Amino acid sequence: MELFKTKSIHEVQEILKNLSLDISLESEEVALVEGLHRPLCNSVESPMDIPEFNRSTVDGYAVKATDTHGANESIPAMLKNIGEIEMGTNTSVEINAGECVYVPTGGMIPEGSDAVVMIECVEVMDNELVLVHQSVAAGENTLLKGEDMKKREMIFDKGHRLRPQDVGLLAGMGFQSVHVYGKLKVGIISTGDEIVQPGDELTMGKIIDMNSYSISAAALEDGCEVVDTSVVPDDIEILKEKLRMMMKKCHLILVSGGSSMGHRDVTKDAINSIGDPGVVVHGISVKPGKPTIIGKVGDTLMIGLPGQPVSALVVYRILINIIMEALVGSGSQMSTTNGKLAVNIPSAPGREHYVMVRLDREKTENVVQPVHGKSGMLSMMSKADGFVKIDANKEGLNKGTDVMIYLF
Numbered sequence: 001m002e003l004f005k006t007k008s009i010h011e012v013q014e015i016l017k018n019l020s021l022d023i024s025l026e027s028e029e030v031a032l033v034e035g036l037h038r039p040l041c042n043s044v045e046s047p048m049d050i051p052e053f054n055r056s057t058v059d060g061y062a063v064k065a066t067d068t069h070g071a072n073e074s075i076p077a078m079l080k081n082i083g084e085i086e087m088g089t090n091t092s093v094e095i096n097a098g099e100c101v102y103v104p105t106g107g108m109i110p111e112g113s114d115a116v117v118m119i120e121c122v123e124v125m126d127n128e129l130v131l132v133h134q135s136v137a138a139g140e141n142t143l144l145k146g147e148d149m150k151k152r153e154m155i156f157d158k159g160h161r162l163r164p165q166d167v168g169l170l171a172g173m174g175f176q177s178v179h180v181y182g183k184l185k186v187g188i189i190s191t192g193d194e195i196v197q198p199g200d201e202l203t204m205g206k207i208i209d210m211n212s213y214s215i216s217a218a219a220l221e222d223g224c225e226v227v228d229t230s231v232v233p234d235d236i237e238i239l240k241e242k243l244r245m246m247m248k249k250c251h252l253i254l255v256s257g258g259s260s261m262g263h264r265d266v267t268k269d270a271i272n273s274i275g276d277p278g279v280v281v282h283g284i285s286v287k288p289g290k291p292t293i294i295g296k297v298g299d300t301l302m303i304g305l306p307g308q309p310v311s312a313l314v315v316y317r318i319l320i321n322i323i324m325e326a327l328v329g330s331g332s333q334m335s336t337t338n339g340k341l342a343v344n345i346p347s348a349p350g351r352e353h354y355v356m357v358r359l360d361r362e363k364t365e366n367v368v369q370p371v372h373g374k375s376g377m378l379s380m381m382s383k384a385d386g387f388v389k390i391d392a393n394k395e396g397l398n399k400g401t402d403v404m405i406y407l408f
């Protein structure tokens with residue numbers, strides 16, 4: 001009797017890292033906004049000070065802070081207004097003790113001035129005289145040269161995935177394009193004699209393909225390029241042919257279904273028969289997802305995902321994170337949050353357990369409720385906000401435990 005010789009998730013991490021070593025994603029230069037969510041292939045430092053000049057953060061009067069000290073409603077400081085700074089222009093104006101100048105929000109603060117008094121706190125007596133009713137400290141209501149970013153300050157490490165704020169900051173530094181890693185090219189195959197496509201005739205015994213859709217969508221979210229998707233029957237020759245074809249254009253092929261040990265589970269044999277090293281892992285100590293297959297043929301990673309739709313998507317998420325970490329130094333797109341368990345969650349030790357959960361916001365914290373279901377029920381994931389990991393050495397988690405939720 002053949003049994004799965006399961007590997008722990010830590011062993012799988014090492015194995016996948018080693019298998020990924022000789023896969024290189026060529027760098028490409030893309031327009032800034034195209035770089036969204038993509039990992040940088042070099043670190044980035046600021047080529048300039050931001051801002052490049054001292055700016056006012058309010059509409060008001062640029063002053064020497066010391067001139068305002070002690071000023072209040074009843075004893076204002078009297079300053080001589082020497083003019084107005086025009087927005088978006090350089091200024092040669094310089095202020096001396098006892099002087100002030102009008103400056104709009106974002107306008108350049110003139111030489112000699114180190115603070116700005118808001119317009120609401122002054123009384124303009126005539127063109128020349130301004131009464132200041134509030135004391136300001138040096139630096140108040142200003143954004144000084146280099147205060148946002150210093151020239152040559154490191155801002156992003158290699159592998160950092162760009163978020164909208166990063167794209168904006170890079171634009172503010174004058175970048176028009178960025179160098180990012182090329183996309184991981186992925187092929188996706190759903191196997192099974194029972195699988196039909198949405199829109200096909202659904203005769204009794206057939207089911208509609210979910211996995212190539214959920215996995216394609218997740219791969220797109222992770223910044224991969226889905227090069228090809230296909231449905232093939234449980235026929236080893238057809239699967240081998242499809243794998244050979246996809247190998248020519250993919251870094252990674254994800255095959256769902258046929259990963260177990262049934263008579264028609266042919267994924268492992270198909271991978272083994274098309275080249276070396278073939279399958280290196282069959283069985284991972286995780287729940288769901290135990291029958292997962294990991295292999296490589298030539299330069300292409302091949303992963304056999306369990307056919308059950310929840311298992312397929314969960315295992316994809318866990319493994320793509322490891323692969324991305326190995327290839328570009330930063331994992332995939334899953335973000336996390338924290339919360340408190342509303343109930344006890346039991347778990348059988350020996351396998352890392354992924355439990356689907358829903359988050360309810362109560363007062364200041366997230367209350368975490370398990371979403372029950374079987375790995376053949378994809379609605380379980382649609383009803384959930386994420387999953388909680390329970391370590392392989394734990395028998396479960398107690399009500400009230402603080403847990404991390406991997407959001408999807």
Ligand SMILES: Nc1nc2c(c(=O)[nH]1)N[C@H]1C(S)=C(S)[C@@H](COP(=O)(O)OP(=O)(O)OC[C@H]3O[C@@H](n4cnc5c(N)ncnc54)[C@H](O)[C@@H]3O)O[C@H]1N2
Pocket residue numbers: 190191192194195207208209210211212256257258259260261262265288289290291305306307308309311375376
């Ligand atoms: N004797 C044993 N049987 C099974 C074991 C085991 O250890 N011993 N493990 C079970 C577990 S756990 C899983 S998970 C499944 C994995 O099976 P396969 O990867 O071989 O997947 P299939 O048998 O092809 O399909 C399982 C299930 O999922 C449905 N499916 C498959 N592909 C799709 C798709 N693209 N979209 C939607 N649904 C899909 C398929 O119709 C089956 O119902 O093995 C257990 N068995």
Ligand code: MOO
Pocket residue numbers: 286287288289290291306308311312375376
């Ligand atoms: O482990 Mo399976 O992947 O329970 O459905």
